[in-house]
Amino acid sequence: MTDSRSSASEPLIRLRGIARWYSSGFMKSYVLREINLGIREGEFVSIMGPSGSGKSTLLHILGMLDEPSAGEYEFLGEQVHKLSAKEKTELHKHYIGFVFQSYHLIDDLTVYENLETPLLYKNVKSSERKSLVSDVLDRFQIVAKKDLFPNQLSGGQQQLVGIARAVITSPRLILADEPTGNLNSAQGVEIMELFTKLNREGTTIVQVTHSEKNASYGRRTINLLDGRVEEPTHD
Amino acid sequence: MLKSHLIIALRNLIRFKAFSSINILGLGVGIGCTILILLWVQDELSYDRSLKNAENIYMVLRGDKEALTAVTSRLLAPTIREELPEVADATNLFKLPESFNFYFRYGNKGFEERLSLADTNFFSVFSFAFREGDRATALMDPGSAVITDGIRKKYFGDDNAVGKTLSVTAFGKEYPMRVSAVVDDFPHNSTIQSPIIFPNSWLQSLGLKDYGWKNQSVQTFIHLKDRVRDDAGIRALSSQIKACELRHDVFQPETLEYSLLPLTRSHLYGGGIKFLTTTGDIKYVRIFLAIAAIILLIAGINYMNLTTALGLRRTKEVGIKKAVGASREMLVAQFLVESLVLAFIAMALAMLFVELFLPEFNQLSGKQLVIEYSNPLFVALILTVTVIAGLLSGSYPAFFLSSFAPDQVLKGKVKPGIGGVFTRKGLVVFQFALSIVMIICTIVVFNQLAFIRNSNLGFDKENVVCISLTGEANNGYETLKTRLETDPDILGVTRSESMDSKGWNRTRGVGWQGKQNGDNASFWVLGADVDLASTYRIAMSQGRFFSRQFPSDQTNAFVVNEAAVKAMGMKSPLNQDISVFLIDRREGKIIGVTKDFHFASFHTAVEPLIIAIPDINQQNFFYRTVSIRFRPGTVSNSLAFIEKTWKEQMRDVPFSYYFYDESLKAQYSAEQRMETIFKYFSFLAILIASLGLFGLASFSAAQRIKEIGIRKVLGATVTDITLILSREFVMLVVLSNVIAWPVAYYVMDRWLENFAYRTGISWPTFLLAGAIALSVALLTVSYQAIRAALANPVEALRYE
């Protein structure tokens, strides 16, 4: 949405021959193999696949939370696989909002404080933090919950907070792992519409989902099966 | 069932290796320290208790609170025996001062030994076991000697001693003494330690004059028929003893007071009583008990904290077990078995610790403690302590965790007790507060001892060597002095009573003009020659010291200290006439006043002192020490020269010397011992406490592993995370300081009251202790924090 953003056709993410395996004993068990993928700035991509097919793993790698066992990952022209942990944290902090499949809120902080945390680490000024947090509380209709702790919320409410925390910093890329898994259909629609709106304003979105309906909000769907990308379906 | 509990217990021990070993180590070391200290305390409390009738034996004390002495007249015991029917028996013992050691010889074996004199009935009051000879008649004959088994071995080897003749050199002559009995060596926990005992009648047989009631030098013991239980009875008896003495000795002042000290208390409560040398002090028993309690407490808290923390990590396990049908009793039993197993391993470690450090500890504390494994009481005690420790520390997790409904636990509704967190933090604060108190105590004790070492005593204690010189040997002194002074490195030679002030006389028999009736001030009297002030570099405040230029100084002059001037209330002391009654009455003028110098320890204020040159015919009796000042840096040469000269001049007189400043250190041996022991135990206390902190920090890091992961994902740096994790513990330690400081101040302020001259407790002491505790805590915690901060966030987040 800012002018400094590059045009929609430039590749934001490029994966070449990405693989991820766990070695147990002498065995390598592959979770991902030979993933080649490009995502351009401004895309809205859905990842689908059966349980255990490696969707979360892929998303973690995209979010620089996990490292591929092999392959190359380019993010905004940076060779991610060559960066140090600290540089990756910096990249993540500035460009990425991540929604976890299991929310991952901080138990000891209130909803308000949970939302404020990413802003703190981005050194946002106090007054600005306040207005950003109240904006997002409003937008997600959770103002009444702002002083509660995560374990005082229902699963769906926690998920909402998790999404709110991801969008609060206005990241260029949102990675969402089953963001609507615990929401009712009305809420799910709202989140999808929010994503669509953000996408229209220029935010790149990659979501993992089990639902065809949610996937249809995206402009492209990637199917994972046993750690491989199925032939891309064209829309 | 038990077997399966045990197997699970061991598996958990191994599963939580780090935790378990910290736990066992802390508890083991803690229990080990406690056992060591309790062994010491038990030994201190056992003094004189093994004697038959120990409970009924009392020591007669003279004087008021200010100046209590353990010495009485040799005539008191026989008089009490005769005149007081409620006393079953009375006896006395005269332990000659160390500086009086006599030279004993059998064949070609000869040594200096400490000699004691006793009443004929000594061994019927004191039930020391006889090896040879007859208890009833052992001290009847003036020429008999009772020796310990150790002395027998030393002189007679494997042979029996009774009937053999041991000769003693006293006052320049050799006397034959017939060994009449051999007693067992005195147990180390006996106040009475007299390896050679002669009967009192021996002195008379030498033709020495006994000054009767005026000579107050022996310890009198009474043996009561029935134990007088109440204070009133003891007081009544004391005043009867006083009346008894006043009947016979009209010269004693009315104000004289008597009191009785139970023999069993003389070791621990006898401090401060003149002429009663005791190494014990109830104060130190209490201090040590407190240290033991503190260390055990710190270790116990660790154990409890870590066990519950660990238990909380297992809430899920408990929930699942319950869900599949485990009864509450089974869960409780399992937790208790686990903590008992841990406690027993810790106990084994503790015993290992004790075995390892007992020799070292014995050296520090000056004892020969042993562990009596065969003593069923000891074994029972150890087992009980272990079982109690195990059950107590296991009970919290056992009963707390097993009480939840399974679905509560599984749904994560059991917020591992806010209360629990709070208590755990409170306990950590308490632990650290105790450790900080101990550190502060260590520093204060160290400071006080340094203060004593570095203070100006009012004279120069360095570079003086003292040699004992008694009796007839004094006759060779003048020539010795002249020959010594030919060496330019010898800066001064003087002769006096022994300079440790312990053997000095004290008298209230000082008269001066304007003395109020009933003025009871007592004065130390020191016999010394003209060279004392120059050799010891004692500064004068008025007048002059004795001098050869004034022959009258030898007979009618006194030098006093400022405290004495104050005690006599004199405005201008010079040339005032005073009289001093010691063995005889002497009158003379005050020719000089010395500045107050510290002839006694810093425990007491400088007391009034009168210095006089002894009568020409009593000099052999008074003079017992030659003090020689040598040029600094010439110790070995000077000492060699002194020894050579001594051997040539004094021939048979043994050359036994000590350095004056060394002898002064002995005055503070109790404090010195306390300093070392404090140092060790406060180190251990902080070690155990930080072990616990280490465990808790790792627990906390583990518990917050998800939070750390999330924060990292959201952009927190390693520094951020380390700070977050360390901050809470730092706050705890800061809080501990706040609690510890006033407590330590109060305790040490009271301890310092033992000294008339003392350092203050200054701010830097507190800050230093705080800094030590804080850095130990930081070091401990930040290790865990950094480790947690460096971990890969995805690893952490995948736990869900």
Ligand SMILES: Nc1ncnc2c1ncn2[C@@H]1O[C@H](COP(=O)(O)OP(=O)(O)OP(=O)(O)O)[C@@H](O)[C@H]1O
């Ligand atoms: N630490 C690990 N060790 C071994 N295998 C692992 C590990 N973590 C994940 N896996 C495996 O990786 C595979 C992919 O997991 P992932 O979480 O990416 O699946 P997913 O597609 O997100 O499934 P779902 O739809 O259930 O969320 C799984 O088969 C899982 O067993």
Ligand SMILES: [Mg+2]
């Ligand atoms: Mg997944």
